[in-house]
Amino acid sequence: MPRYRPPSITLNDQDQASAVLAGAWLVCTMSEEDVMPKLSAGLKQSASRHDLHWDLSQISALDTIGAQMLWRAWDKKRPSHLVLKPEHEDLFKGLEKVSALSIPREPKPRLTRVMRLGRVMLSFFEHLYDFIGLLGQLMLDLLRFARHPLRGPWKEISANIYRTGFQALGITALVGALIGVVLSYLSSNQLRTFGGDVYLVNILGMGIIRELGPMLAAILVAGRSGSAITAQLGVMRVTEELDAMTVMGIPQGYRLIMPKVVALAISMPLLVIWTDAMALLGGMFAAQAKLGMSPQFFWNKLPEAVPLANYWLGLGKGVAFGVLIALVACQFGLRIQPNTESLGQGTTSSVVISITVVILADAVFAIMFSNIGY
Numbered sequence: 001m002p003r004y005r006p007p008s009i010t011l012n013d014q015d016q017a018s019a020v021l022a023g024a025w026l027v028c029t030m031s032e033e034d035v036m037p038k039l040s041a042g043l044k045q046s047a048s049r050h051d052l053h054w055d056l057s058q059i060s061a062l063d064t065i066g067a068q069m070l071w072r073a074w075d076k077k078r079p080s081h082l083v084l085k086p087e088h089e090d091l092f093k094g095l096e097k098v099s100a101l102s103i104p105r106e107p108k109p110r111l112t113r114v115m116r117l118g119r120v121m122l123s124f125f126e127h128l129y130d131f132i133g134l135l136g137q138l139m140l141d142l143l144r145f146a147r148h149p150l151r152g153p154w155k156e157i158s159a160n161i162y163r164t165g166f167q168a169l170g171i172t173a174l175v176g177a178l179i180g181v182v183l184s185y186l187s188s189n190q191l192r193t194f195g196g197d198v199y200l201v202n203i204l205g206m207g208i209i210r211e212l213g214p215m216l217a218a219i220l221v222a223g224r225s226g227s228a229i230t231a232q233l234g235v236m237r238v239t240e241e242l243d244a245m246t247v248m249g250i251p252q253g254y255r256l257i258m259p260k261v262v263a264l265a266i267s268m269p270l271l272v273i274w275t276d277a278m279a280l281l282g283g284m285f286a287a288q289a290k291l292g293m294s295p296q297f298f299w300n301k302l303p304e305a306v307p308l309a310n311y312w313l314g315l316g317k318g319v320a321f322g323v324l325i326a327l328v329a330c331q332f333g334l335r336i337q338p339n340t341e342s343l344g345q346g347t348t349s350s351v352v353i354s355i356t357v358v359i360l361a362d363a364v365f366a367i368m369f370s371n372i373g374y
Helices: 035-047 064-073 086-101 113-147 154-164 166-194 197-238 241-247 252-291 295-305 308-334 340-368
Strands: 008-012 018-025 053-062
Touching: 008 035, 018 064, 035 064, 053 064, 053 086, 064 086, 113 252, 113 308, 154 166, 154 197, 154 252, 166 197, 166 252, 197 241, 197 252, 197 295, 197 308, 197 340, 241 252, 252 295, 252 308, 308 340
Parallel strands: 018 053
Antiparallel strands: 008 018
16 A cells, blocks of 8 residues: 555645645545644634635545545535646536535424314324225125135134134233222222122123123223234335235235234124123122122122123124224224334324224214113
């Protein structure tokens, strides 16, 4: 490797003010000890004077790092008086092209409250439009599945039933039993005051079978399985698997969306039954410990306290909640952009919206069937 002279800058104020640059302006020479501070100080002093004549003809070697250092000192534009060697002309022409491309961004306008509200409303209607389209495509896929059931995605359906149903038995059983214990203890304290211990069965039966069982199962499935569905579709978007399916002519709705909706529509009622049973068992044991109520009396009193219509209403809620959770999860999964930040935001939004939709749907059920099951 040849030995280069270290770079230098000299200010000359005799005949005409000029800055004479000499030596090798290379990264290897500028990185030597005490060289960079001197160059930075000289360039800062020279750049503050706009009448200088820059003489670069004595520079023996110049690389991109040296040219960029000079370019920044010149505020990314050529000085009015500049002398340089022809072989160095291409470096500064390239820097001029790059500077022309890097147009400064205009500051974003500050959003008023009305503009923010409008943006939220536009986002809501955009989601609603996509959701209606997803629902329509699901109807078409279900009709296709009904016409050719033997060629349907049975493996995908069974796999989703296993993931969303069987693997959720543990957490739903635990939460259901604990809710039954809590509800039984709280209710027994109030009922004992009025001497209505026997009505504990009515409160537990109606509250769990009609409302708490379906709601608990739906919220747990939304947080567990809904987020998993959104994350799965989001990862497929990030890894461009969805684009590959489109290129290969594989329908996304028939192979991805419909199996998840059908699986949750099947597994959710079963999870509701399981959650109801665990919650009633927890409430029964708590009633025995708190009030001395025998399990035999509890089970004999339960059919009288809870009409059969409430049981079917709870199962119907389970089907509706499962379909809504699957549709919302798929909707947010398909809208995820191919980056990790959008994946995290989409998964979080999916869980929040799924739980909100479940609560709204439960309120609608409560209003529509207010005269049934009592």
